[in-house]
Amino acid sequence: MRSLDRDTIVSILLLLFCGFLIWAGTLIRDPQFGELPPAAWPQGVSYVLTAFCLIYFLQNILRSRSTPEAQSADTAIEKPTGLLGWLKHFGNPIACFALYFVFLITLPYLGTLIGGSLLVFSLLSLLGGIAPRQMVSHALIAVISVGAMWSIFTFGLRVLLPRGEIMPGI
Numbered sequence: 001m002r003s004l005d006r007d008t009i010v011s012i013l014l015l016l017f018c019g020f021l022i023w024a025g026t027l028i029r030d031p032q033f034g035e036l037p038p039a040a041w042p043q044g045v046s047y048v049l050t051a052f053c054l055i056y057f058l059q060n061i062l063r064s065r066s067t068p069e070a071q072s073a074d075t076a077i078e079k080p081t082g083l084l085g086w087l088k089h090f091g092n093p094i095a096c097f098a099l100y101f102v103f104l105i106t107l108p109y110l111g112t113l114i115g116g117s118l119l120v121f122s123l124l125s126l127l128g129g130i131a132p133r134q135m136v137s138h139a140l141i142a143v144i145s146v147g148a149m150w151s152i153f154t155f156g157l158r159v160l161l162p163r164g165e166i167m168p169g170i
Helices: 006-026 040-064 068-074 082-089 091-128 132-156
Strands: none
Touching: 006 040, 082 091, 091 132
16 A cells, blocks of 8 residues: 555645535525525635645646656755755745735735736746846736726626725726
8 A cells, every 4th residue: 555645645635625615605694685695606616626626636646656756756856954045945935925915015005906916017027037028928917917807896796995095096
């Protein structure tokens, strides 16, 4: 019998958690307003999350049946040593969290549309590079994606998003 690797164990735990989320979604009371029931969004997200966790589990099972050489190549990651090695290894996630916290702090001033666009642009530039051609691409992706989501939530779903003080109309 083979031992389970860490990713397989994590995927099993995630599938169990998804099962709990699906069960908890059935406990949401329906007030019978004649519209979409309150449990629709949580259950929909739970089913999508379950599908992704199932894919993760199946990938791990299929990978564990592959050759040992392929497994050792996948797990050959250098361990960071010392504070500088740790910061170098985890620099991108730390920078992404820092940018997100800056977004949260500036949200009351910039609003969702401007702040979200700046956040996406900053994250794409941090992770994808800062060449001039890439900057144009990052700007277009940020404005179009955040603008589309802002429009869907503002006009389609009638959700009140933070407007900001700089341009209170948007």
